[in-house]
Amino acid sequence: MPGNLKILSFEKPIFVLAPLAGYTDLPFRSVVKKFGADLTVSEMLSSNALSYGSAKTFHMLKKSPIENPYSVQIAGAEVDVIKKAVEILNTQEGIDIIDLNCGCPVPKIVGHGSGSSLLLNLPLMGEIIRTIKDTSNKSLTSVKIRLGFEKKNHIDIAKMVEDSGADFLAVHGRTRAGRFKAAVDYDAIKEIKEAVSIPVIANGDIDSYEKAQWVLEHTGADGVMIGRGAIGAPWIFHQLKSGSADIDMSLKHAIIMEHFDKMIEFYGERGVTMFRKHVHTYSKGYRGASILRNDVNRINESLEFRGVIDEFFKNSEILI
Numbered sequence: 001m002p003g004n005l006k007i008l009s010f011e012k013p014i015f016v017l018a019p020l021a022g023y024t025d026l027p028f029r030s031v032v033k034k035f036g037a038d039l040t041v042s043e044m045l046s047s048n049a050l051s052y053g054s055a056k057t058f059h060m061l062k063k064s065p066i067e068n069p070y071s072v073q074i075a076g077a078e079v080d081v082i083k084k085a086v087e088i089l090n091t092q093e094g095i096d097i098i099d100l101n102c103g104c105p106v107p108k109i110v111g112h113g114s115g116s117s118l119l120l121n122l123p124l125m126g127e128i129i130r131t132i133k134d135t136s137n138k139s140l141t142s143v144k145i146r147l148g149f150e151k152k153n154h155i156d157i158a159k160m161v162e163d164s165g166a167d168f169l170a171v172h173g174r175t176r177a178g179r180f181k182a183a184v185d186y187d188a189i190k191e192i193k194e195a196v197s198i199p200v201i202a203n204g205d206i207d208s209y210e211k212a213q214w215v216l217e218h219t220g221a222d223g224v225m226i227g228r229g230a231i232g233a234p235w236i237f238h239q240l241k242s243g244s245a246d247i248d249m250s251l252k253h254a255i256i257m258e259h260f261d262k263m264i265e266f267y268g269e270r271g272v273t274m275f276r277k278h279v280h281t282y283s284k285g286y287r288g289a290s291i292l293r294n295d296v297n298r299i300n301e302s303l304e305f306r307g308v309i310d311e312f313f314k315n316s317e318i319l320i
């Protein structure tokens with residue numbers, strides 16, 4: 001068995017929360033985890049920031065006690081810096097997996113040669129994966145890829161990932177050129193699954209039980225990873241696991257409030273402005289949502305903010 005797959009069993013398909021910078025912080029992951037996500041991943045952390053000990057990055061590393069196993073995703077393009085970042089992660093307890101970001105399409109990241117840029121230089125990508133694997137004292141090493149940069153060369157990429165010692169990989173079924181809009185190529189994910197022997201997790205546009213089942217059957221993947229489908233709906237993992245789309249409105253209300261309280265606990269009053277975007281997504285489909293959004297956009301104080309959203313989600317049970 002490659003690596004230590006005991007901490008993460010692939011005997012039956014697993015459900016993974018995708019890393020989403022700006023969303024999948026500790027407060028969000030901790031509410032998602034309650035609904036049965038098998039694996040949660042930190043937001044992408046810059047290996048550079050880790051290596052020079054950025055306090056903000058260390059705060060982003062923290063995990064909720066219920067996040068077992070916990071994966072930390074790093075981005076970078078320089079072998080020495082990656083090695084230093086992993087050595088620093090080695091001093092931190094509670095991390096089970098180090099994941100390498102080889103998919104981020106954002107110009108700032110690509111410009112530094114990181115994220116999806118690594119797909120253009122497979123020997124370097126392989127060297128970075130080997131460096132993580134050889135340096136890390138964590139149980140597992142994983143890699144998150146796209147199908148290519150401009151063109152699809154997913155089989156070459158996946159084989160390089162496997163040959164470099166990664167224990168499993170996650171595949172966002174688009175190229176970098178396809179950003180977040182092109183049709184997801186599930187056939188390509190299936191081809192990857194057939195080409196490598198390490199577990200493969202399928203990702204891209206999976207937002208329901210039916211879609212997850214279809215993707216698992218179509219690709220033969222060992223799990224599915226859900227990103228945007230969880231924004232505004234951390235309970236999606238309950239739906240994915242139970243096959244039932246029903247979520248009680250009072251449970252939704254309780255989860256939204258718990259999410260808010262955890263934001264304030266984790267970020268202090270700064271959590272108020274950060275929570276606005278979550279109010280926007282949570283209130284989609286509710287009558288009076290636009291009034292609520294206008295209200296919360298001008299409130300900066302946590303108690304007042306809490307009172308307004310509590311009232312709204314407690315009482316606005318009527319869906320448009």
Ligand SMILES: Cc1cc2nc3c(=O)[nH]c(=O)nc-3n(C[C@H](O)[C@H](O)[C@H](O)COP(=O)(O)O)c2cc1C
Nearest residue numbers: 018019020021043044144172204205206226227228
């Ligand atoms: C706002 C946002 C932030 C993201 N941040 C990351 C990130 O930090 N690391 C990463 O590997 N992918 C990141 N992604 C990509 C997602 O993990 C995922 O691969 C992609 O959104 C497709 O899956 P989905 O359709 O389930 O959202 C991000 C995507 C979005 C929309």
